[in-house]
Amino acid sequence: xxxxxxxxxxxxxxxxxxxxxxxxxxxxxxxxxxxxxxxxxxxxxxxxxxxxxxxxxxxxxxxxxxxxxxxxxxxxxxxxxxxxxxxxxxxxxxxxxxxxxxxxxxxxxxxxxxxxxxxxxxxxxxxxxxxxxxxxxxxxxxxxxxxxxxxxxxxxxxxxxxxxxxxxxxxxxxxxxxxxxxxxxxxxxxxxxxxxxxxxxxxxxxxxxxxxxxxxxxxxxxxxxxxxxxxxxxxxxxxxxxxxxxxxxxxxxxxxxxxxxxxxxxxxxxxxxxxxxxxxxxxxxxxxxxxxxxxxxxxxxxxxxxxxxxxxxxxxxxxxxxxxxxxxxxxxxxxxxxxxxxxxxxxxxxxxxx
Amino acid sequence: xxxxxxxxxxxxxxxxxxxxxxxxxxxxxxxxxxxxxxxxxxxxxxxxxxxxxxxxxxxxxxxxxxxxxxxxxxxxxxxxxxxxxxxxxxxxxxxxxxxxxxxxxxxxxxxxxxxxxxxxxxxxxxxxxxxxxxxxxxxxxxxxxxxxxxxxxxxxxxxxxxxxxxxxxxxxxxxxxxxxxxxxxxxxxxxxxxxxxxxxxxxxxxxxxxxxxxxxxxxxxxxxxxxxxxxxxxxxxxxxxxxxxxxxxxxxxxxxxxxxxxxxxxxxxxxxxxxxxxxxxxxxxxxxxxxxxxxxxxxxxxxxxxxxxxxxxxxxxxxxxxxxxxxxxxxxxxx
Numbered sequence: 179x180x181x182x183x184x185x186x187x188x189x190x191x192x193x194x195x196x197x198x199x200x201x202x203x204x205x206x207x208x209x210x211x212x213x214x215x216x217x218x219x220x221x222x223x224x225x226x227x228x229x230x231x232x233x234x235x236x237x238x239x240x241x242x243x244x245x246x247x248x249x250x251x252x253x254x255x256x257x258x259x260x261x262x263x264x265x266x267x268x269x270x271x272x273x274x275x276x277x278x279x280x281x282x283x284x285x286x287x288x289x290x291x292x293x294x295x296x297x298x299x300x301x302x303x304x305x306x307x308x309x310x311x312x313x314x315x316x317x318x319x320x321x322x323x324x325x326x327x328x329x330x331x332x333x334x335x336x337x338x339x340x341x342x343x344x345x346x347x348x349x350x351x352x353x354x355x356x357x358x359x360x361x362x363x364x365x366x367x368x369x370x371x372x373x374x375x376x377x378x379x380x381x382x383x384x385x386x387x388x389x390x391x392x393x394x395x396x397x398x399x400x401x402x403x404x405x406x407x408x409x410x411x412x413x414x415x416x417x418x419x420x421x422x423x424x425x426x427x428x429x430x431x432x433x434x435x436x437x438x439x440x441x442x443x444x445x446x447x448x449x450x451x452x453x454x455x456x457x458x459x460x461x462x463x464x465x466x467x468x469x470x471x472x473x474x475x476x477x478x479x480x481x482x483x484x485x486x487x488x489x490x491x492x493x494x495x496x497x498x499x500x501x502x503x504x505x506x507x508x509x510x511x512x513x514x515x516x517x518x519x520x521x522x523x524x525x526x527x528x529x530x531x532x
Numbered sequence: 533x534x535x536x537x538x539x540x541x542x543x544x545x546x547x548x549x550x551x552x553x554x555x556x557x558x559x560x561x562x563x564x565x566x567x568x569x570x571x572x573x574x575x576x577x578x579x580x581x582x583x584x585x586x587x588x589x590x591x592x593x594x595x596x597x598x599x600x601x602x603x604x605x606x607x608x609x610x611x612x613x614x615x616x617x618x619x620x621x622x623x624x625x626x627x628x629x630x631x632x633x634x635x636x637x638x639x640x641x642x643x644x645x646x647x648x649x650x651x652x653x654x655x656x657x658x659x660x661x662x663x664x665x666x667x668x669x670x671x672x673x674x675x676x677x678x679x680x681x682x683x684x685x686x687x688x689x690x691x692x693x694x695x696x697x698x699x700x701x702x703x704x705x706x707x708x709x710x711x712x713x714x715x716x717x718x719x720x721x722x723x724x725x726x727x728x729x730x731x732x733x734x735x736x737x738x739x740x741x742x743x744x745x746x747x748x749x750x751x752x753x754x755x756x757x758x759x760x761x762x763x764x765x766x767x768x769x770x771x772x773x774x775x776x777x778x779x780x781x782x783x784x785x786x787x788x789x790x791x792x793x794x795x796x797x798x799x800x801x802x803x804x805x806x807x808x809x810x811x812x813x814x815x816x817x818x819x820x821x822x823x824x825x826x827x828x829x830x831x832x833x834x835x836x837x838x839x840x841x842x843x844x845x846x847x848x849x850x851x852x853x854x855x856x857x858x859x860x861x862x863x864x865x866x867x
């Protein structure tokens with residue numbers, strides 16, 4: 179008992195000394211000597227979809243400008259928007275453009291800078307079917323609305339005369355987590371189907387009329403792989419890197435297009451004229467012979483007023499670099515690169531930052 | 533400055549103070565010097581800290597869910613629509629899914645965990661018991677995403693091809709085991725949860741059983757009980773409260789489990805009587821949608837879901853405790 183008391187007393191004494199030490203320790207008079215004098219840290223947060231390319235960009239840019247460090251947290255578009263609104267990061271990133279109502283909640287003005295392109299495609303698992311299926315917009319909307327329930331429905335067999343489709347029930351799979359992928363998919367369905375637009379609409383999560391939810395691309399493709407006669411949707415990068423079977427989708431010119439980096443960039447080019455007024459337009463179902471219809475930009479959200487001149491210069495220089503050298507790195511990571519007309523529009527927009 | 537002079541006046545020695553207060557201060561100083569009071573103070577601060585964190589958590593959940601509470605009121609608890617596009621939110625299918633999956637998990641895990649604990653504590657040779665317990669406790673350290681992955685790639689195909697057809701053919705007359713079989717759904721989620729919570733029940737129950745005084749067993753054996761009778765009629769009832777404590781711990785874990793559940797439950801917010809059907813749980817929808825939830829009402833509705841889960845855990849724990857009181861008529865005399 180005595181030793182216990184002694185040890186308690188000893189602990190208390192140590193605690194008291196530590197506290198005193200904390201109170202009276204001198205303030206560090208100079209910053210850490212290792213860092214260069216003009217070292218600049220920029221914080222950003224947002225979308226997870228472009229994280230691989232963003233982290234590559236920020237890393238490469240740091241090599242060119244060793245004093246500038248951009249720290250990007252891929253916490254999701256919603257989180258990025260919140261942090262930007264609260265002013266805890268210097269810029270944000272979102273897979274989904276902010277609408278006017280959301281912009282009005284900010285205390286400052288924002289510019290959207292499209293950075294890379296992504297695409298979403300239907301993947302399926304039908305026992306006995308090894309051919310690539312062709313999907314019309316009506317077929318995809320019908321399946322996801324729960325109105326087309328069998329694989330041998332005329333809406334599906336029509337464009338696929340050579341494929342022997344079974345009369346089995348279609349099992350619909352969608353993303354359960356809120357995601358830019360779901361936003362693009364539902365944005366597309368809203369454009370091609372008035373029914374979808376009225377009853378479901380588009381968002382990062384929606385109220386699905388039918389189907390099972392899988393978490394992430396891996397969750398959706400996992401369920402599609404496990405359940406026969408199922409259909410799901412996944413991101414281009416995920417489908418390419420995991421060699422998933424995916425179908426062609428009919429574009430606004432009536433041609434069936436397979437998603438690829440080229441057809442995705444073609445879709446963005448088809449929308450470039452409209453982007454002169456506002457880059458926030460959706461590029462699903464875009465015009466153009468070779469345009470893949472289900473794709474979208476992902477955006478950096480940059481405040482128009484950056485009060486710190488060093489940060490302002492660093493961010494604008496980064497944007498210039500991203501639109502030039504940065505674009506040469508995107509296709510190696512399976513992102514679609516920005517078409518030239520869009521780069522020109524964005525170059526002009528950089529001058530609005532002051 | 534007035535404050536500081538007052539303070540000095542009070543501290544000046546010789547100033548008359550009420551004798552009672554002075555005595556209390558002196559005795560407090562003595563206890564402080566002996567260390568007891570310091571230990572008391574420090575542990576009190578720790579205990580109060582944990583309590584305050586809980587309070588703060590509830591307060592923050594409450595404060596950050598103003599919009600949906602204002603807009604939906606109590607209807608939030610009893611409506612089934614969850615529509616982020618048209619901003620209409622109701623929690624009922626999620627509450628249902630959380631309760632059903634946890635109930636399935638407990639139905640499987642409690643007999644399994646308690647049975648195994650009885651074997652390991654009472655019947656198995658100590659060396660085997662220690663080795664097995666170590667291995668089973670490792671299960672508790674496996675990250676839940678691993679359980680989810682195993683669930684989706686191994687358990688779900690097995691459930692769809694074997695478990696569900698078997699249940700349908702043998703017990704298909706019950707509404708619980710009807711409808712199409714996808715593999716993912718309440719049943720798969722309950723099974724994964726059961727595997728996850730068994731180590732908690734087993735580990736705690738075994739410790740509690742081992743803590744039962746040897747005299748209890750010896751007395752029963754001396755009265756002519758067989759080994760099993762001594763275990764089942766004397767040791768287990770003696771340890772009952774502790775075993776139930778392990779079940780509460782397991783229930784709390786099951787209610788709040790996120791990752792493994794969302795990977796196998798199907799994530800479809802519907803209320804179905806069949807365990808084969810896909811469903812959704814509160815923790816799963818928060819984890820799924822929070823990161824990408826634009827719009828204040830949507831985000832706050834997800835925060836209110838956190839509050840709902842907190843209340844649900846509170847109610848279920850309370851109900852379970854009441855149930856014990858009602859069935860045993862005794863309180864918690866054995867710890």
